[in-house]
Amino acid sequence: MLKLENLKKSFGGVAATRDVTLDFADGSLSAIIGPNGAGKTTLFNLITGRFPPDTGRILLAGENIAGLSQRRIVRLGIGRAFQVASLFPTLTVSEALAAAAQAHQRRETVLRSPFPLAATTKQGDEIMELLGLTRVAGILSRNLSHGDQKLLDIGLALALDPKVLLLDEPTAGMGPEERWRMIETVQRLWRARRMTLIFIEHDMDIVFKVAQTVRVLSYGSVLAEGTPDEVRTNAKVIEAYLGKSAHGTAGQGATA
Amino acid sequence: MAGRWRDLGLAALGLLLLLLVPVFGAPPAIRDFIMFGMAYGLLAMSLNLLIGYTGLVSFGHAMFFAAGAYAFGLAMQSGKFSIPGAFVLAIGFTALMALIVGAICVRLNEIYFAFLTLAFQMLFYNIILGWVSFTGGDQGLMGGIPRPKFLGIDLADRTQLYIFCSVAFVVCIAILRQVVTSPFGYTLRMIRDNQERAAFLGINVIMVKLACFVISACIAGVGGILLTLFVSGAYPNFGFWTTSGEAIFMILLGGSNVFLGPLVGTVILRLLNDITVTYTSHTELVLGIVILVLVLGLRKGPLDLLAERWENRRQAKAQAVRDAADKDAQAGRDA
Numbered sequence: 001m002l003k004l005e006n007l008k009k010s011f012g013g014v015a016a017t018r019d020v021t022l023d024f025a026d027g028s029l030s031a032i033i034g035p036n037g038a039g040k041t042t043l044f045n046l047i048t049g050r051f052p053p054d055t056g057r058i059l060l061a062g063e064n065i066a067g068l069s070q071r072r073i074v075r076l077g078i079g080r081a082f083q084v085a086s087l088f089p090t091l092t093v094s095e096a097l098a099a100a101a102q103a104h105q106r107r108e109t110v111l112r113s114p115f116p117l118a119a120t121t122k123q124g125d126e127i128m129e130l131l132g133l134t135r136v137a138g139i140l141s142r143n144l145s146h147g148d149q150k151l152l153d154i155g156l157a158l159a160l161d162p163k164v165l166l167l168d169e170p171t172a173g174m175g176p177e178e179r180w181r182m183i184e185t186v187q188r189l190w191r192a193r194r195m196t197l198i199f200i201e202h203d204m205d206i207v208f209k210v211a212q213t214v215r216v217l218s219y220g221s222v223l224a225e226g227t228p229d230e231v232r233t234n235a236k237v238i239e240a241y242l243g244k245s246a247h248g249t250a251g252q253g254a255t256a
Numbered sequence: 257m258a259g260r261w262r263d264l265g266l267a268a269l270g271l272l273l274l275l276l277v278p279v280f281g282a283p284p285a286i287r288d289f290i291m292f293g294m295a296y297g298l299l300a301m302s303l304n305l306l307i308g309y310t311g312l313v314s315f316g317h318a319m320f321f322a323a324g325a326y327a328f329g330l331a332m333q334s335g336k337f338s339i340p341g342a343f344v345l346a347i348g349f350t351a352l353m354a355l356i357v358g359a360i361c362v363r364l365n366e367i368y369f370a371f372l373t374l375a376f377q378m379l380f381y382n383i384i385l386g387w388v389s390f391t392g393g394d395q396g397l398m399g400g401i402p403r404p405k406f407l408g409i410d411l412a413d414r415t416q417l418y419i420f421c422s423v424a425f426v427v428c429i430a431i432l433r434q435v436v437t438s439p440f441g442y443t444l445r446m447i448r449d450n451q452e453r454a455a456f457l458g459i460n461v462i463m464v465k466l467a468c469f470v471i472s473a474c475i476a477g478v479g480g481i482l483l484t485l486f487v488s489g490a491y492p493n494f495g496f497w498t499t500s501g502e503a504i505f506m507i508l509l510g511g512s513n514v515f516l517g518p519l520v521g522t523v524i525l526r527l528l529n530d531i532t533v534t535y536t537s538h539t540e541l542v543l544g545i546v547i548l549v550l551v552l553g554l555r556k557g558p559l560d561l562l563a564e565r566w567e568n569r570r571q572a573k574a575q576a577v578r579d580a581a582d583k584d585a586q587a588g589r590d591a
């Protein structure tokens with residue numbers, strides 16, 4: 001579904017992505033792990049066209065999308081939630097989802113939408129149901145708890161009905177219990193929507209338990225990839241990233 | 257949908273109230289006050305579509321007010337157009353001008369956008385001043401604006417003019433209302449709140465801003481036309497930067513987060529103006545103090561303050577609903 005071929009990106013001499021080649025199967029649930037500054041977010045930025053790669057190709061269902069504008073890439077079916085939730089502070093949850101859904105149906109232009117915004121849309125309601133946001137439907141985005149903000153950020157991406165969904169640290173800044181609830185939600189939406197889902201995560205327990213495949217990034221390159229079991233026992237990973245313990249969260253140090 | 261019928265009902269009610277004024281034989285001073293208020297009200301209301309809803313602070317909005325006024329006045333003085341024809345022509349001209357100016361300005365953000373609109377306004381103002389043979393320069397369009405009858409309507413008659421202006425005014429307000437409640441209007445709010453995220457939802461931010469800029473300019477243009485009909489002339493100060501400044505004052509005085517806030521601000525500013533002119537010669541001083549009190553004391557328009565109270569109450573209710581639901585869920589997990 002999504003293939004990255006020899007992607008490279010530097011920021012003024014700092015190589016954030018060095019020759020990354022990865023393949024994400026259609027309908028798979030994959031995790032990307034790696035220490036801070038490994039280039040995980042940069043990889044998402046490249047895929048979503050926030051900036052173009054210096055070299056390399058990004059193939060979505062066989063078509064090269066590298067260098068296309070962010071907007072075009074969204075329309076082609078790649079949705080994304082951000083490491084720091086990126087929301088519309090003055091809109092309520094249901095307004096934001098309805099507006100996003102209507103924008104996706106290309107109804108945001110003035111001539112196509114002579115009618116008032118439907119305060120609720122079928123799509124928006126489904127997303128709230130799926131993510132457990134129905135209980136906060138009327139709350140302004142800026143008044144939401146941290147966890148609900150992360151969920152709404154995912155919800156906005158879902159409103160685009162993406163084929164590929166990229167979640168940048170959906171559990172960032174959460175306590176252990178909240179993390180598990182979030183990751184269960186992610187699993188649930190992946191099953192419900194049958195999309196290709198890629199998430200960045202620091203917590204090893206979560207990654208090894210949930211993901212079908214795991215990619216380990218380090219200094220901008222792919223250190224290892226495979227099933228959780230393969231990665232867990234990979235010598236390079238144990239040495240460079242996990243430290244001595246192959247289990248638990250011993251090696252992950254920083255979480256932010 | 258229900259909201260829409262309510263809005264249309266309110267618009268009809270507003271029009272009815274406006275039309276009752278001449279029926280009750282209000283003194284001409286009051287009628288004049290209302291007519292000025294409608295013209296400047298459209299200027300402020302349309303500017304707030306940019307400032308309040310889209311987060312585009314334009315310092316040059318009065319150029320479209322003047323564009324509508326001059327285009328209409330010149331078309332009528334040429335003797336080749338009926339009033340409806342000149343009306344359409346003037347709006348078309350204003351739209352075209354907004355399209356060109358906007359295409360350049362909306363690419364820039366914040367302060368750069370503000371200054372560029374100010375620069376275009378200065379340019380337009382200087383063209384009006386300089387092109388004496390066409391615009392009358394600093395004397396404005398002299399000799400009155402002819403108002404030939406059309407469809408049995410005679411705008412030379414003050415009452416009929418009042419009715420015509422009221423209808424045009426209410427239609428424009430209804431259009432603005434429609435714009436801000438449509439998905440397009442929510443797109444504007446998304447752009448105001450978080451432009452990057454809006455782009456990431458596939459929204460063409462530049463095009464939406466440009467459309468908003470043109471719509472708002474056209475409404476300001478209608479304001480200019482009404483003023484021209486009313487004073488039977490057009491003057492360079494319609495497009496001077498102080499007129500844009502006044503429109504921003506009106507928005508500040510009323511409130512930018514409530515749909516009719518700028519209109520309330522228009523009434524307040526014009527009242528303040530009329531009162532201070534009658535009793536003192538220090539109009540600017542009084543206005544300055546009022547603005548200072550508002551900006552430093554309330555930090556927002558009076559209507560905004562009310563709206564905020566109301567919103568806070570609704571939020572408290574919504575949060576209570578959430579807290580109850582979360583408590584239930586937690587109890588379920590503990591069990």
Ligand SMILES: Nc1ncnc2c1ncn2[C@@H]1O[C@H](COP(=O)(O)OP(=O)(O)O)[C@@H](O)[C@H]1O
Pocket residue numbers: 011014015016034035036037038039040041042043
């Ligand atoms: N827009 C940017 N400009 C300059 N440097 C950047 C930019 N984005 C990322 N980087 C650099 O690229 C490296 C990888 O960053 P990032 O992808 O955010 O890491 P991660 O998400 O894995 O923590 C870091 O050294 C970071 O400073």
Ligand SMILES: [Mg+2]
Pocket residue numbers: 040041042083
């Ligand atoms: Mg990151």
